[in-house]
Structures are given as structure tokens and as C-alpha cells.
Amino acid sequence: MKCRVCGGNAVINLKAYNNALCARDFISFLENRVLKTIQRYRLISDEDRPLVAVSGGKDSLSLWYILNRLGYTSEGIYIDLGIEGYSSLSLDKVKSMADMLQRKVYIFHLMETLGKGIDSLSRIIKRSTCSACGMIKRYIMNRVCMDRGYNVIITGHNLDDEASALLGNILYWKDEYLWKKGLELKETEGHLSKKVKPLFLCSEREMAAYAILKEIDYVRDECPFSVDAKSLVYKDILNRIEESSPGTKLQFLKGYLKVSRTIKAQRKKEDIDYCPICGYPASGGICSFCRIMERFGIEGGIKFDEYKPVGLST
């Protein structure tokens, strides 16, 4: 197969775009899509102080790399969930990227804070591991922004993550979440920082190809708790549809963006309550995170480690 741009050897066939590209042209094609997404949907502006949530996986590491290449200078936050054999390996990958980009990364260690990893914590608070993990991650991402003066949190959610989550919300008609998804979550002054997903229109396959071509060293192993994640079943189903009708996933999400804009505009703003201790949005009283801190008898602020690459002065 030949590259549609330069006629060289193609390394990837993109049926959704009816396109085939060589390494160099694919890299600019993808970076350009990220740039266009940021600009078109006004995800990040020049005055923003953004922070990238990095997990050590292909999506967030590539995103961190791309943003810095596109001129969106950004530092990182890594949340160490204390998962044996997985968290420390992921952190190593994050640190190597920090070294390469010469950017600082904040690190939150769940184990050092609570004396428990996510596995035991989830059992104590009687939630599934992934639900506890999601709650902690959302809280910490927001908290580091509030505490350290960042106003936008950037996550590496890709097209497949979003399409599978949307499918799940539709299958069970989770009306309370269904229309809240999208490229960005608006900020609430003093409580919640803005959250954006510049990879919303980039598929998992494209992101993996980018990481391979750019020789980005990411964790190949999966989180041990992901094996029975429902999202894998949804992703598989969507990929089977995609194989027979290329472009379906992209249309599914683009259609959602259009429809949800109208629906969001029609709906009344809900009243939100805030946690009296930390100010995080919470329905009725103290937020889940502060309740955990109380339960473990931990007072005072949250500690973030900082990893600064050698040679970085600020």
C-alpha cells in the first residue's frame, strides 16, 4: 500500500478516513487532528495553566508528548494507586517521559497517604476496585489543580474509551450520565477545574501506532483489575462493527457531540452542593474522599511529591 500523500510505503491503513499513510505523514495527520480538536472546541487557551493526567499508558504519554510538541507546555500528575507490580512500573515510564520532555510531574501515592492500596481500600469502603479507583483519580486530579494553581486537567481518553462508555450509558439508559459526557467538563470557580479530552476523536489503534512510531515507551501490561471490565466487551463489539462499517465509531461520537449540545442547552442547571471540608462537589454533606480521610483519621492537606527531571531548574 502506498502513502496517499507522498507515495512512499504506507505503514497504516485508515479505513475510517479512506486513507493510507507513511510514518511521517501519519504522525503529522494525527498531531494535526489533536491540534484541530483543541482549537475548534476551545479546549485549551493561551492563558491556561494545564496539567496532564498521565498513567504510563500509550494514550496519556503520547498526549503529553504531543501537547508539548504543539506548544501547549504542560506538566503532569501521576496517581500511584499502590497496585503491586503495576503502579511502580507505570511510574517509571512516566518519569522517563518527564525526563525526555524536561517537565515536572506531581505524584500522589495512595499507599503513603492511607497506608492502603486501591485493592484494600475498595474492600473497606465496599466499592468495586474500578469504582473506588475512578473516584480517587477524579478527586486527586482536581485537588492537585486547586492546590497548585492549575486550571485545566487534560486526560488521555480516546475515541474507543468514549464510544464504549457511551454505549454502556445508552444500553442501561443512565440518563444522569448520558448527556454529561463530551470533550470537556466545565469548571466551577473555586471548586472544580475544567477537564478536557483532546484525544476524543483519535482511536486506540491510531494512538498505539503513534506511540510505536515515536518509540514512546509505555506500559504494555494491563492493570490487573481491568480483566473483567465491561468496557472491554463494549470495545470489542464496537470494533466488530467498525471492521464491517469503517468510520462508525467516529460518527457515533460526532453525532453525540451534536445531539448532546442541544440537549445540554435545554436542560436546567442542577443545583450542586459542595463538600464543607474541601469544597469538592458532593451531594449532601462531606464528599467521599474526605469521608475516607476522616475514617482513617488523617488530618491536614494532601501531600504531592514532585519529580523534577535532572537539569530542570524551576
Place this chain on the structure above:
Amino acid sequence: MIVEIDGKTIAVEKVPNVMRLMEKLSINKEAYLVIVNDRLVTEDYRLNKDDSVKLIKVVSGG
């Protein structure tokens, strides 16, 4: 020919190209990338018997 998939090595009867290999192993083309002799290739890539072939899963859970 020898093929590495998800870190495991398996022996597969010779097939003419990457597309056939993926069909033979019932692998979804959206879910995997194929690397031959350390280079990313498209489905029409013609396979030789000494090629080193790696199938890399791109889907992650969680």
C-alpha cells in the same frame, strides 16, 4: 511461520499476507497492529517465511 501475539509465540502455517494471517487467527483489524521485522505494516504486506511477525493489541481496559 512463527508469530508473536500478546507476548506469546505461536507457530502458524504460512500465509501470503498480513490480512490472511489476521483472518486465520480471527483477529480484529481495529484491535491489533502488525509489526514485521520491527516495522509497522499494512494488511497487504506480503509475508516471507523468515519474517519476524508481532501482533500488538491496542485495546486497553479500565
